[in-house]
Amino acid sequence: MDIVKSSDVFTPGTDPGATYNDRAKQQLDKKINNTLKIGGKIVILTGQTKVGKTVLVRKVIPDSQRIEIQSGDIKDVSNIEELIAKKLGEIPVEKKARQVTQKSMKDSITVDGELEAKVSFWNFVKSKVGIKSQISLDEKKGNAYIETFEDDLYDRLMEYIIKNDYVLIFDDFHYLSKTEQKELIHRLKNPLSQKAKIIIVLIPNRKEDVIAAEKDMQGRTKEIKVPQWTKEELSYIPKSGFRKLNIEFSDNELNKIVENSFSNPYLIQDICSEICLKFEIFETRQETTHVELNDQQMREVFSGIDHTSSLIDDIERGKTTKGSKRKQFSLKNDPNSKLDTYELIIRALGKLAHKNVIEASELVDAVHELALNDKGEPRKSDIVGTLGRMVEIARKKDPKDPAIDYEDNRLKMYDPFFSFDIRWRNQE
Structure with a gap:
């Protein structure tokens, strides 16, 4: 088997060679x-x-x-x-x-x-x-x-x-x-x-x-x-790439890689490259090596990839407003932690990141599942109002192709990098 470098196999950010799929x-x-x-x-x-x-x-x-x-x-x-x-x-x-x-x-x-x-x-x-x-x-x-x-x-x-x-x-x-x-x-x-x-x-x-x-x-x-990209088309990248490096993964592990790529070939290249770094796979192994990725290792791999953190930071900080401080809400799974509405929405979107279109009512429910309260707060009007300000921040960052948009009571997220980052931002 020819010896190749992993950096020549998985190439996020550059044109693929060894793993190019002509679909x-x-x-x-x-x-x-x-x-x-x-x-x-x-x-x-x-x-x-x-x-x-x-x-x-x-x-x-x-x-x-x-x-x-x-x-x-x-x-x-x-x-x-x-x-x-x-x-x-x-x-x-x-x-x-x-x-x-x-x-x-x-x-x-x-x-x-x-x-x-x-x-x-x-x-x-x-x-x-x-x-x-x-x-x-x-x-x-x-x-x-x-x-x-x-x-x-x-x-x-x-x-x-x-x-x-x-x-x-x-x-x-x-x-x-x-x-x-x-x-x-x-x-x-x-x-x-x-x-x-x-x-x-x-x-x-x-x-x-x-x-x-x-x-x-x-x-x-x-x-x-x-x-x-279909799952079959995406699967070609890790299968063919790791085969060239003499690395084996179980079908279940490969499926997790594909499912978290948000149907995006660039992201799956990035994930495979990060796996190579984590397990120090720098070139073709002399002998076939089976690598096991448990849930914790998967989270570490995904959390190590970041494309849009500056935008998410801007959104979490929110728009500057005059007057009283933002209201804080405790989390159901951690009553000692308190988040404002912006931060709650980011957490909720992390749970819904697999969707390109999210109904407003669905987002409100996801926020309420996180927040510890007995008064139905934050209210739907507050959540939708905050969401509108978040969209303004995204549009200011990229007026031609904002990461999120909101119209007709629907939130749209078509940027796979934003969806990926927001899913794994607060994973423990």
């Missing part, structure tokens, strides 16, 4: 490639946070053909061509070669011809701002060549991208402002009609952002949904 039954790669081949439509790839959208694109589109642009890369949509040029490394421009003799540099000489060439981004910038390129001398012939650049960069880039089968990928499109979205889609319309290959990656229920950005985009997009 063949979903046929996602086929759907993407077929839509791009037909052309004329922007592929809109949607799915929950860290469900594997970006990894999928990187596996389907070869590195040599992929121009990947993160929303944070875009500083000015009106100059998007310069960002694309930087990603390419070299850009095509039309070069006109003018031949002159050294003795008569100032004379006007006819153009010998036009040819396509690639020049560095910096050389283009120099020409764009009016800086003349250096004159290169051919000592043998005694000739000098002066390069001039007379193209519109955006048009030339798009022509080059289409001709050479590049794929433009805009990740986290929903983080752009409405104005930026509108301008970007407007600029992509013409290349799209010329069969430019374009993929936009965003979270669910935001497909309309692309259509709303330009009035005639209706019918010019194709949404491909990246669904939540």
Whole structure:
């Protein structure tokens, strides 16, 4: 058996290699490639946070053909061509070669011809701002060549991208402002009609952002949904990964790992990586080793993983209010401990974290199961009011994709990292 490092097997935060699951039954790669081949439509790839959208694109589109642009890369949509040029490394421009003799540099000489060439981004910038390129001398012939650049960069880039089968990928499109979205889609319309290959990656229920950005985009997009992972798909990661490390777990232990991944491949990679750290599994074992994970060890593994503690800390602290101090409530299982309504809600959500949608009445019941009182406190109105303030804190932290939201008497939690952290935050 080949010896491999555990850090190369389980790779939270980076593209998976040894444990990559192409989810063949979903046929996602086929759907993407077929839509791009037909052309004329922007592929809109949607799915929950860290469900594997970006990894999928990187596996389907070869590195040599992929121009990947993160929303944070875009500083000015009106100059998007310069960002694309930087990603390419070299850009095509039309070069006109003018031949002159050294003795008569100032004379006007006819153009010998036009040819396509690639020049560095910096050389283009120099020409764009009016800086003349250096004159290169051919000592043998005694000739000098002066390069001039007379193209519109955006048009030339798009022509080059289409001709050479590049794929433009805009990740986290929903983080752009409405104005930026509108301008970007407007600029992509013409290349799209010329069969430019374009993929936009965003979270669910935001497909309309692309259509709303330009009035005639209706019918010019194709949404491909990246669904939540099934237990079978998730199980592939620990099974195949630990097999490469010559480690065995019981089916029951593997099921616990999968059940606590919140249907998220990144999280299951993180859990497996944490298990390797806890049991000092740094590379393939010489002999097959069975590792037992009891409940206490499981809790220690899960409690050692943390992604959103700063947000939960902010929510627990709550919004600053004037006047009297917050009312404290004793816990049924520990009368000496006292928590305010914010802290009680966090504890209650930990019990309900396996749900994406929680009815207000269900949350109220969960809070009352924790609090020791005989007056029905905290009251439902207080719980719902506090919940509203908690949502405001989450929205302030991430306005485009808050970890929690509340509408129509329902609390929504679609961030798997928040759900995981809140479940294990107060586990003993």
